[in-house]
Amino acid sequence: MTSSASHVHHDGHGHGHVHGHTHDHGDTGQDDSLAEVLDLDAEIFAPYLTSVTARIAELAGDGVRHVVDLGSGTGTGTSALLERFPHATVTAVDSSPAMLAGLVEAFRAKGLGERVRTLEADAGTGLAGITDADLVWASASLHHLDDPATAIDGIRAALRPGGLLAVAELDGMPHFLPDDAVADRPGLETRCREALDGLHAEQVPHLGADWGALLTASGLVVEQERTERLELRAPLPAAAGQYAHAVLGRIRGAVDGLVAPADLAALDTLLDGGPADVRHRDDLVVRSTRELWLARRPAAAA
Ligand SMILES: C[S@@+](CC[C@H](N)C(=O)[O-])C[C@H]1O[C@@H](n2cnc3c(N)ncnc32)[C@H](O)[C@@H]1O
Structure with missing residues (x-):
């Protein structure tokens, strides 16, 4: 026992x-x-x-x-x-x-x-x-x-x-991106993650x-x-890009107002279907x- x-x-x-x-x-x-x-x-x-x-x-x-x-x-x-x-x-x-x-x-x-x-x-x-x-x-x-x-x-x-x-x-939240994922906003994901950690400390203290x-x-x-x-x-499972998109989309919603507007704009480029979109990238590591x-x-x- x-x-x-x-x-x-x-x-x-x-x-x-x-x-x-x-x-x-x-x-x-x-x-x-x-x-x-x-x-x-x-x-x-x-x-x-x-x-x-x-x-x-x-x-x-x-x-x-x-x-x-x-x-x-x-x-x-x-x-x-x-x-x-x-x-x-x-x-x-x-x-x-x-x-x-x-x-x-x-x-x-x-x-x-x-x-x-x-x-x-x-x-x-x-x-x-x-x-x-x-x-x-x-x-x-x-x-x-x-x-x-x-x-x-x-x-x-x-x-x-x-x-x-x-x-x-x-x-x-999981990590997906290299530090330089968006060239003019190095460390973007880390900053978003830190903002989220602060939010979690308030909302989900356990x-x-x-x-x-x-x-x-x-x-x-x-x-x-x-x-x-x-x-x-890589090679990642087929759904990995969609997964990154869904998670980062939720992060985008949560950190609105908590990170610099330039970081939000950079996050948008990862989600908007354009060339930097996480669903098209080959540099993700989950x-x-x-x-x-x-x-x-x-x-x-x-
Ligand atoms: C992050 S999800 C995890 C779902 C699932 N266990 C999984 O691992 O895929 C947390 C779940 O807990 C539920 N939940 C949150 N607070 C709850 C509560 N007080 N009582 C029962 N369920 C709750 C949410 O509605 C949500 O479905």
Whole structure:
């Protein structure tokens, strides 16, 4: 039951997982652009997601029947976990009705509607009577919650004794561009990223929290902790340019007013379909750091 936590740094190729982090609720356009980023991210970094679900299966064993996807978004994790655990059903929990509606439609279209149910809820306030989850998957969602410590207590209560919580987080937006991507604005992406980090510090203060400590404080036993620094270089997957465009478009929206007008104009040249547009460039390198914690609710004392 008690295992030591391992911490592995890995500079890998072909793995990763990335999200936008602006506040999206109640704004359909923002939901749409987030949905696009989430789906492209899952496509580009599919090998990483596959490796993560394999790691989960090693600890969870064959008996996984009920999975909760907490902050499910478009269902990238739901999809990967349905495939990994063919006898499982997934409860997709999200506070965004638009995300859940899209998810339901997508899984119905794939013929998997019977294996997915949805729960529209603030995941920070408990999981509506769920007490039998074999696995809770929380990818890029816990940092959105107002009070993650209370939320983790709620997750613990939703897990059966012996059940697993997988927390996947990331260090912010991915990087794509060389320093001189726009000749007269060197360092453009770094400045935008710094502006975004400042915004995140205000809007999503739990981004980068010490999740291992929070899980332990809630009485969960952290069995694995991994950090992977991911880097994709040419030849990139076909969707990489569109992914860069979707992410940088969201960054453009978030940093409007926070960076110099000349930087905004330079960002526009990367997005406007012209010769510098990220969808046409051959100098993109996709870099992102992903973290994973796997923690178990201890089995009940005999
Ligand atoms: C960055 S997305 C991650 C989506 C998905 N887990 C993935 O990795 O592709 C965060 C998701 O959490 C949802 N979310 C944010 N705050 C929430 C809350 N308080 N309760 C439930 N879901 C929430 C958002 O609507 C969004 O779908």
